[in-house]
Amino acid sequence: MLELDAITMRFGGLTALHAMSLSVAEGETLGLVGPNGAGKTTLFNVISGVYAPSGGTIRFGGQDVGALPQWKRARVGIGRTFQIPQPMRELTVRENLRVAQRFGAGKEDPAALDEILDLLGLAHKQHADAATSLALTEQKALEVGKALAVRPRLLMLDEVLGGLEMATKRTFARTLETVRARFGLTMVIIEHDIETIKALCPRVVVLNFGQLIADGTPEAVFNDPQVIRSYTGDTPA
Amino acid sequence: MKHRMVVLVALVLAYGAVPLLLGSMDYVMSLIIAALTIGGVALAWALLGNLGGLVSFGHAAFFGVGAYTSAILVVDHHWPVLLAMVAGGVGAAVASVATMPALRLRGPYFALAILAYGHIFRILAVEATSLTGGAAGMLSIPGFPTLLGINLASKTGAYALILTIVLLFAWLYGLIRRSTYGLALRAMHDSELATRVVGVPSTHLKAAMLVISAFMTGVVGAFNAHQINFLDPEYAFASSWTVLPIAAAIFGGYRTVWGPVLGALVVFLVDQLVFKELMPSGHQLVFGVLLGGMVILGPHGLLPLLGRWSKKEASHAGA
């Protein structure tokens, strides 16, 4: 479904991604891990069109999407969240989703919005102001809700569970699993908590210094000496 | 229901009471017509500022292009005036397409790029002598026709016409504001990135607001040309057509639909009736003070302040 070929991203003198190649199959849930600054969010930004990569190709559903502007990537079915929630200020929760649905999915469908609000536990807050009246969990839920309202085929979640308490985290992870099954999504999840990754992702990819250093099942990857070294702070050999 | 009653009463007053009470006073009617003309441009400016998030210092450009387009079509090609006015709006909208490359500039640069366009259009109007009459301008531009038994060329008729134009624009503005397009545009203010990732073509939407705003301004410019029956480049592209509407919109609160129109009525009438009497030359100084004062004291305009105050009054009365 998603194929990255030799993606390179340079910012001035800094290379955030080194000729990275990765493919994600339809229906897969992929965990993306690595130390801070490894290039995980940069990768999301490249796939969703926030940045134009310095080199390489991005294919999505067989189509080269590298030249598409950001808003068109949403329309072809790439949904994403931001690590720091980006609610549309001045609008209510429901209006946030309406905008996402109208422009991302192409037409308004109130019933589908109701379902998303229900699944994410936001129904009772749907007329609340999105910028000021949500708790952290609700902000994260809204972030996921906006991405779902565009009817994505690929959903990229950037630390959507970050900063939540353990119990909340588990509930939220179950919600994500429900959502994935309900909408038949392919997912890529950036997450620091290894237990959560193990619970959600049959396959894990590790980034370090903009390079892919491991790819496999959680068990295999988290026992890889190179991966362990990367977390203890050594530079790659 | 209550809202509807208010609107109905306002309409009856505007269309009935004003002409009946003031219709015989030519000078006062002229002032009100001029104030509504500025109100129309202020509304268009505010639509771009509020929904498009773009501050323009060059609406005089669209005003002038609209005025000239309509005047030329009527004088040289004998178009009916009302149709030519719509074409004036279209002309201004086309001119706004030429300014679109400026949309990728950050706010202040956009504002000043539009200002540059205003100057360019003015110079072109001076130079294209065969089309525009050059610096000497166009004289005896035909006025409004009689429609449904109403002589639109009379003061009362012209008043009814500009009132209708402004009301139609306000209605259109409100319609856009309430739609999902309006929601997306409002959301773009603070979080353009957040709207783009959900598929909102933010630049296209801004461009659309620019075109609509230019169209409205062009129609009002055309109205003005046929109302005063005269045009020259200095007048049609005068910076007043930029300054007064901005002052009006900011004074009345540019985030609301009615603020700019009411702002124009207050600002223009007070200026003409009070300050022009006190300071025959340089009374535009007041607009400068107003702009600066509003930015520092009440960035959301005067009407919201009044609104808050009257709400407070009402709640006191209720208690």
Added chain:
Amino acid sequence: MLELILQALYSGLLAGGYYAMIALGLALVFGTMRIINLAHGELVLLAAYVAFEMERSFGWTPLASIPVALVVVGLTALVIYLLIGRIRQDRELNSLILTFGIAIVLTNLILMIWSADIRSTSNSWFMDGVVLGDTLFSMRGEVIFCVIGVLLLAATYWWLNHTWQGRALRAVASNRDAAKLMGVNPARIEALSFLVSGVLATFAGVAVYTASVVFPAVGHNLTIKAFVITVLAGMGSVPGVLLGAVLIGVGETLTTTLAKPSLQELTGMVIFLLILFLRPSGLFGRKGMVKK
């Protein structure tokens, strides 16, 4: 024809000298505060009218009125600075509206005090012809103020690069937070940039009055011209400002010579739009005007 073109180049070059003074003042304030002071041209104009008043009332030569103009313009610049400090939100756009308002106030004050008449120095010494080589003609005032402009620009350049205050100013312009960490007080540096901008405007104003003509609406044109030049220069380099100023000066005189005088104003605008669209980082600069 060649002679005409050479003369146009020469006149444009001379005009570039005082255009550069005006533009550098605008660019300095933009650098430290990220604000386009739309009343900058009116500051220049104010200095010109002070020179006019001194000449009319006391018969002073324009050069002698510079100290008086410095005080008047410096104080006005400080008032503008203080008013901008009162803006609470969205300073980038609100300051534009605020300084636009201040520009209107100043223009109209000038109109009320000195009327709409066109003014220029009546001091014939400045208007005497100076001939360079055999063919290149100019007025003495033009040459003097071009030289003053270049010297002042060089002085500002030196000041920016070799004094503590100048370095602090550049530090604030390039990275406000880092400058704070280095112990620089950005508010004081901003005030300083406004003052220096006022000094440059004063000299420029007396230059305009001596080498050209003034009337109330000129201020607006000067602001736009200065803005165009800073856009050319890419907002912030002194040599860039000088080059941009000369380019505009020469462009204008060439337009006057080769096409017609009424198109002169168009030159700057067209160059401005071309730069904005083709090379939005400016001809000589790197900092962008385009949205990130």
